[in-house]
Amino acid sequence: MGMTIAEKIIARAAGVPAVRAGEIHTVTLDYLMSNDGTTHLTIDMYNKLRNPRIADKSKLVWIVDHNVPCDSPKTAASQKKMRDFARDNGITFYEGEGVCHQIMCEKHVVPGQLIFGADSHTCAYGALGAFGTGVGCTDYLYGMVTGGSWVMVPETLRFNLTGKLADRVTARDLILTIIGMIGANGANYHAMEFVGDGMKNLTMSDRISICNLCVEAGAKTALMEVDDITLAYLEAHGGRKPAACFKSDDDAVFEKTFDIDLSSIVPVVAKPHFVDNLAPVDEVKGVKINEAFLGSCNNGRIEDLRLGASIIKGHKVADKVRFLVVPASQEVYRQALREGLLDIFMEAGAMIMNPNCSVCWGSCQGVIGAGEVLISTGTRNFKGRAGDKNSFVYLGSAATVAASAIAGEIVSPYTY
Amino acid sequence: MEQFTGKVWLLGDDIDTDIIIPTEYLALKTVKDMAPYGFSPLRPELAAQIKPGDIIVAGKNFGCGSSREQAPEVIKALGVRAVIARSYARIFFRNAINNGLLLIENDTLCNDVKEGDEITVNVGESIEYNGKTYPEAGGLVKAMQKLNGIIK
Numbered sequence: 001m002g003m004t005i006a007e008k009i010i011a012r013a014a015g016v017p018a019v020r021a022g023e024i025h026t027v028t029l030d031y032l033m034s035n036d037g038t039t040h041l042t043i044d045m046y047n048k049l050r051n052p053r054i055a056d057k058s059k060l061v062w063i064v065d066h067n068v069p070c071d072s073p074k075t076a077a078s079q080k081k082m083r084d085f086a087r088d089n090g091i092t093f094y095e096g097e098g099v100c101h102q103i104m105c106e107k108h109v110v111p112g113q114l115i116f117g118a119d120s121h122t123c124a125y126g127a128l129g130a131f132g133t134g135v136g137c138t139d140y141l142y143g144m145v146t147g148g149s150w151v152m153v154p155e156t157l158r159f160n161l162t163g164k165l166a167d168r169v170t171a172r173d174l175i176l177t178i179i180g181m182i183g184a185n186g187a188n189y190h191a192m193e194f195v196g197d198g199m200k201n202l203t204m205s206d207r208i209s210i211c212n213l214c215v216e217a218g219a220k221t222a223l224m225e226v227d228d229i230t231l232a233y234l235e236a237h238g239g240r241k242p243a244a245c246f247k248s249d250d251d252a253v254f255e256k257t258f259d260i261d262l263s264s265i266v267p268v269v270a271k272p273h274f275v276d277n278l279a280p281v282d283e284v285k286g287v288k289i290n291e292a293f294l295g296s297c298n299n300g301r302i303e304d305l306r307l308g309a310s311i312i313k314g315h316k317v318a319d320k321v322r323f324l325v326v327p328a329s330q331e332v333y334r335q336a337l338r339e340g341l342l343d344i345f346m347e348a349g350a351m352i353m354n355p356n357c358s359v360c361w362g363s364c365q366g367v368i369g370a371g372e373v374l375i376s377t378g379t380r381n382f383k384g385r386a387g388d389k390n391s392f393v394y395l396g397s398a399a400t401v402a403a404s405a406i407a408g409e410i411v412s413p414y415t416y
Numbered sequence: 417m418e419q420f421t422g423k424v425w426l427l428g429d430d431i432d433t434d435i436i437i438p439t440e441y442l443a444l445k446t447v448k449d450m451a452p453y454g455f456s457p458l459r460p461e462l463a464a465q466i467k468p469g470d471i472i473v474a475g476k477n478f479g480c481g482s483s484r485e486q487a488p489e490v491i492k493a494l495g496v497r498a499v500i501a502r503s504y505a506r507i508f509f510r511n512a513i514n515n516g517l518l519l520i521e522n523d524t525l526c527n528d529v530k531e532g533d534e535i536t537v538n539v540g541e542s543i544e545y546n547g548k549t550y551p552e553a554g555g556l557v558k559a560m561q562k563l564n565g566i567i568k
Contacts, residue, residue: 037442037484117483118483135507135510136484138515139514362434380432380434385434
């Protein structure tokens with residue numbers, strides 16, 4: 001019986017010839033990523049250990065991205081703790097360079113790796129053929145000290161993609177549609193694997209967007225095969241070489257396979273307060289907004305900024321509406337600068353922020369007040385996620401967000 | 417076998433980590449400081465009402481969302497003895513185990529029980545409510561036992 005990509009990566013990390021879904025294995029981790037959301041807690045626990053030690057500091061990557069620049073004395077203290085510890089222990093450290101998952105994709109992750117991240121959207125690394133999964137700080141600490149952990153091998157849900165997305169329909173519309181279809185726990189404990197002829201029509205940006213959001217269906221990880229598009233991305237980003245390129249075997253066991261024609265996907269919006277509370281954008285047309293957000297690990301890449309700029313060019317942001325544009329990394333920011341995209345956004349009246357998690361996680365900048373409505377390319381629309389507990393977040397694509405910023409209300413991306 | 421009885425607080429489906437402890441309180445110094453804000457987006461009064469030994473009963477996908485370990489820690493700090501839900505999101509599940517918060521899977525109790533009622537938990541075996549016995553659905557230990565052929 002063959003193996004899935006998820007099974008092959010875990011077998012490699014466990015140093016065994018084969019594993020099966022449902023088994024529990026002890027594995028060696030290739031990377032352990034942590035950000036300023038919880039690293040200070042990990043350090044506190046580390047300092048309480050009787051014999052604190054780091055198994056392999058070259059595997060640790062620490063990234064300050066959740067509160068950048070720092071917004072309060074409390075976060076300043078926790079970030080200082082993280083910064084000092086990283087310096088004293090020789091840990092790879094980034095600050096202000098971008099959202100953690102974007103930095104990991106641009107600079108570190110290679111195909112075949114098994115990676116723990118102290119952040120739920122670590123599943124993004126599947127776009128590069130790596131098994132990324134989110135953990136809390138206790139699991140993180142265990143990996144940091146021992147170099148390994150235990151994992152249960154997940155069953156796989158397979159998504160066979162064919163065709164091509166229509167103009168102004170994005171990968172984000174696709175993954176939101178899938179989450180709406182299978183539900184917020186539709187992939188709980190599972191791997192979601194994306195294959196098929198349609199993959200050749202999806203850029204790395206699209207692929208990261210798809211894999212990144214799979215945790216919103218409960219997935220343990222998301223995985224894609226390595227192809228020429230993946231290899232070209234790795235080459236352009238530091239000439240990185242794969243550790244291993246895996247495909248699922250023909251006789252691998254999948255719990256379920258879904259066939260999706262990309263040309264059938266339409267622009268969608270996830271309504272408050274659940275990511276699977278989905279509607280075609282036309283159904284929520286006319287909902288007044290106070291703020292629009294284009295950014296995040298899900299949708300702050302150069303392709304997203306190009307799409308947003310192409311729509312807002314020559315228009316103005318609606319009166320009394322704030323439009324925040326937050327490139328996902330310095331690389332994206334500088335590319336947008338070179339292409340003149342930031343000029344287009346500023347001419348329209350948008351605010352350009354430094355790369356960080358921003359209002360996607362409801363801290364640091366752009367927080368919304370009671371009764372306010374945000375249309376967002378962020379990852380979540382939970383109650384209170386972007387600020388006041390009585391505020392409302394709608395999730396849409398970069399195209400939908402840009403068009404809505406102009407209109408002052410949620411509109412179809414085809415409006416302008 | 418360990419047994420305990422507690423008062424029920426009833427919550428719905430998809431109780432996410434931002435509801436359990438909102439982002440704005442994560443910067444507070446200790447979990448004890450955060451605890452009064454537990455569940456505040458959904459029920460601001462709840463944290464003050466929960467007494468040590470109480471039990472949370474909920475629907476599907478409890479703990480979905482972020483990897484913040486403060487979520488199970490806050491529930492524990494409030495004195496909650498156990499959470500009984502139809503299912504759990506996986507990161508929360510691991511975090512709860514790592515922090516010694518008892519999670520029990522049960523598919524039907526949340527449909528039957530009323531808030532304020534008392535239930536009795538026979539750890540690893542069953543839940544008793546209103547004269548009816550509900551078997552535990554599983555959990556990691558059961559899964560391991562099944563995997564190794566110790567139980568069916």
